[in-house]
Amino acid sequence: MIVPTSYYLFLGGILFTIGVVGVLTRRNAIVIFMSIELMLNAVNLTLVSFSNHLNSLEGQVFVFFVMVVAAAEVAVGLALVVAIFRTKNTVNVDEFNLLKW
Amino acid sequence: MSLSSLNLPVVAPVITLSLTGFVIVGVSLIWSKVSRHVFLLLSLLGLGLSFWFTTSLWNSNTIAFGGMVVADNYALFFNFIFLISAALSMLLSQGEHEQGHLLNAEYFALMLFATVGMVLMAAGSNLLVLFLGLETLSISLYVLAGIKRTEPKSLEAAFKYFLLGAFSSAFLLYGIAFIYGVTGSLSLRYISNFISSAPLASQPLLLLGGLLVVAGLGFKVVMFPFHMWAPDVYEGAATPVTAFMATGSKAAAFAALLRVLHSLFDGASTDWMVILSVLAVLTMFVGNLAAIAQANVKRMLAYSSVAHAGYVLIGLIAWSDAGTAGVLFYLLVYMFMTVGAFAVLSFLSSRQSEFVMLDDFRGLAFRKPAVALAMAVFMFSLAGLPPTAGFVGKFYLFSAAVKAGHTPLVVFAVVNSVISLYYYLGVVVMMFMRKTLRTLSIPPTVPLIACALLVAVLASCALGLFPSYLMDTIEHFAVHLL
Numbered sequence: 001m002i003v004p005t006s007y008y009l010f011l012g013g014i015l016f017t018i019g020v021v022g023v024l025t026r027r028n029a030i031v032i033f034m035s036i037e038l039m040l041n042a043v044n045l046t047l048v049s050f051s052n053h054l055n056s057l058e059g060q061v062f063v064f065f066v067m068v069v070a071a072a073e074v075a076v077g078l079a080l081v082v083a084i085f086r087t088k089n090t091v092n093v094d095e096f097n098l099l100k101w
Numbered sequence: 102m103s104l105s106s107l108n109l110p111v112v113a114p115v116i117t118l119s120l121t122g123f124v125i126v127g128v129s130l131i132w133s134k135v136s137r138h139v140f141l142l143l144s145l146l147g148l149g150l151s152f153w154f155t156t157s158l159w160n161s162n163t164i165a166f167g168g169m170v171v172a173d174n175y176a177l178f179f180n181f182i183f184l185i186s187a188a189l190s191m192l193l194s195q196g197e198h199e200q201g202h203l204l205n206a207e208y209f210a211l212m213l214f215a216t217v218g219m220v221l222m223a224a225g226s227n228l229l230v231l232f233l234g235l236e237t238l239s240i241s242l243y244v245l246a247g248i249k250r251t252e253p254k255s256l257e258a259a260f261k262y263f264l265l266g267a268f269s270s271a272f273l274l275y276g277i278a279f280i281y282g283v284t285g286s287l288s289l290r291y292i293s294n295f296i297s298s299a300p301l302a303s304q305p306l307l308l309l310g311g312l313l314v315v316a317g318l319g320f321k322v323v324m325f326p327f328h329m330w331a332p333d334v335y336e337g338a339a340t341p342v343t344a345f346m347a348t349g350s351k352a353a354a355f356a357a358l359l360r361v362l363h364s365l366f367d368g369a370s371t372d373w374m375v376i377l378s379v380l381a382v383l384t385m386f387v388g389n390l391a392a393i394a395q396a397n398v399k400r401m402l403a404y405s406s407v408a409h410a411g412y413v414l415i416g417l418i419a420w421s422d423a424g425t426a427g428v429l430f431y432l433l434v435y436m437f438m439t440v441g442a443f444a445v446l447s448f449l450s451s452r453q454s455e456f457v458m459l460d461d462f463r464g465l466a467f468r469k470p471a472v473a474l475a476m477a478v479f480m481f482s483l484a485g486l487p488p489t490a491g492f493v494g495k496f497y498l499f500s501a502a503v504k505a506g507h508t509p510l511v512v513f514a515v516v517n518s519v520i521s522l523y524y525y526l527g528v529v530v531m532m533f534m535r536k537t538l539r540t541l542s543i544p545p546t547v548p549l550i551a552c553a554l555l556v557a558v559l560a561s562c563a564l565g566l567f568p569s570y571l572m573d574t575i576e577h578f579a580v581h582l583l
Contacts, residue, residue: 009282016271016275019271023264023268029260029264032264033264033267036264036267036268036271039268039271039275040271040274042275043271043274043275043278046275046278046279046282047278047281050278050281050282053282054282054285056285056286058229058281058286058287059278059281059282061229062229062232062277062281062287065229065232065233066232066274069232069233069236069240072236072240073236073240073263073267076240076243076244076263077243077263077264077267080243080247080256080259080260080263081260083247083250083256084253084256084257084260087251087253087256088253093264096257096260096261098253098254098257098337
């Protein structure tokens with residue numbers, strides 16, 4: 001049985017939404033970060049299923065680039081988390097409150 | 102595909118910048134004792150070479166990498182903005198306050214890599230290149246924002262910028278995925294052909310994709326619902342980085358936004374105009390009203406940057422050649438006056454204390470008359486008073502919008518310009534009409550920052566007095582977006 005493309009798109013949409021909700025509701029920087037990764041992977045799933053549906057390779061190539069960029073972002077992001085943990089001893093975003101108006 | 106069909110000369114500005122960045126990192130690895138000025142010199146050399154390559158490509162209108170990258174005059178004009186902004190921001194890093202953080206090799210290398218990202222954003226005519234450019238720019242800027250890594254404020258700024266930036270680029274990506282799914286291509290030219298045969302309104306998925314892309318880029322141009330990061334990041338980051346972020350990355354995002362919108366909408370789609378108009382008005386009001394309440398000049402400039410994004414959006418909404426030309430001119434002018442204002446802050450910040458509060462400006466005219474005068478020019482220009490460049494820029498933007506029949510929008514914009522007078526002139530009043538209360542020590546003059554200041558002042562005045570030379574050229578090519 002062939003699973004229709006729309007199923008994958010819905011799954012991608014659901015994953016993306018879970019990611020958005022995670023970013024907006026969680027307070028731990030690492031969990032927020034994981035939620036963003038979830039959003040990126042939802043996009044990857046969407047791209048691959050479109051690519052398969054359209055019989056074009058462009059979407060799959062794009063996915064590789066998204067993965068590379070996500071990896072680079074993880075490197076920078078975790079470095080920042082470590083640096084900030086050293087000065088503040090917490091990764092709770094509610095306590096990042098030096099800057100506000 | 103052979104090497105010659107890649108048409109490498111078209112990306113020569115990008116290659117030069119990347120190579121310079123790598124050379125700087127390499128030099129710092131091999132000779133750890135090398136003088137800090139070497140990096141500045143190398144970077145300026147790289148920027149200069151890239152500038153020269155850009156000049157030599159002028160009017161060539163060529164494409165490279167199978168049409169993924171274009172070198173039309175539109176992209177090249179933006180190159181000039183990015184390169185000048187990067188060069189001036191690097192000069193600012195010589196200030197006394199920044200000694201210790203910003204003179205390392207990684208600062209210069211990251212500035213160059215960020216510039217690479219900007220150039221690719223303006224030159225990319227494929228959503229993939231656009232995305233890669235945006236990420237090259239963003240990831241470099243996340244690190245740059247936190248480059249004062251012992252200072253909690255700077256780290257916090259970097260982290261906020263990083264989380265929100267990554268969040269917004271996920272939206273951009275999702276939008277790109279939808280556009281790809283509906284049109285079957287990532288090439289902007291192909292997408293625009295597809296859309297002219299099948300109007301946008303009949304494709305809900307494409308409309309959603311377009312909205313998500315606008316949201317993703319709106320974050321970078323500091324448009325209203327996505328502006329929350331700007332004040333915090335601008336305040337926390339080192340002043341030279343803030344100057345670069347406020348001018349270069351905003352211009353790059355506008356370059357990309359304009360290109361994407363031009364391929365997604367063929368003109369008369371009024372729904373889009375309504376959405377963008379509402380956003381533009383809200384952006385102006387939020388920026389200007391919040392700026393009034395600020396006591397920190399860096400934060401005030403951040404909110405003013407929000408407001409200016411609103412003014413530039415008006416030129417975009419005009420959707421005409423005059424509007425596009427206005428946007429290009431304004432972004433150039435905005436770059437000079439904003440970098441100038443930040444240069445004043447860099448100039449006056451001593452090793453111990455950053456010169457950023459509004460109260461610090463009290464009586465500055467009696468202590469440093471020349472700097473106070475320069476700051477006054479930037480403030481007048483940002484407020485849009487004649488005969489400065491800011492006035493002419495606003496005039497071009499607003500007159501294009503009036504011609505396109507968006508008079509109510511322009512009325513809002515003018516009201517906002519009047520509101521903005523309050524806080525821009527507030528700085529001038531502090532400098533010239535108030536007595537000094539507490540004296541922050543002002544460091545000795547750094548010649549390189551003085552140079553940057555002079556360039557910014559001259560440009561802000563010259564572009565205001567003789568705008569037509571430049572404007573004639575811009576109007577000539579703004580018509581032809583490849």
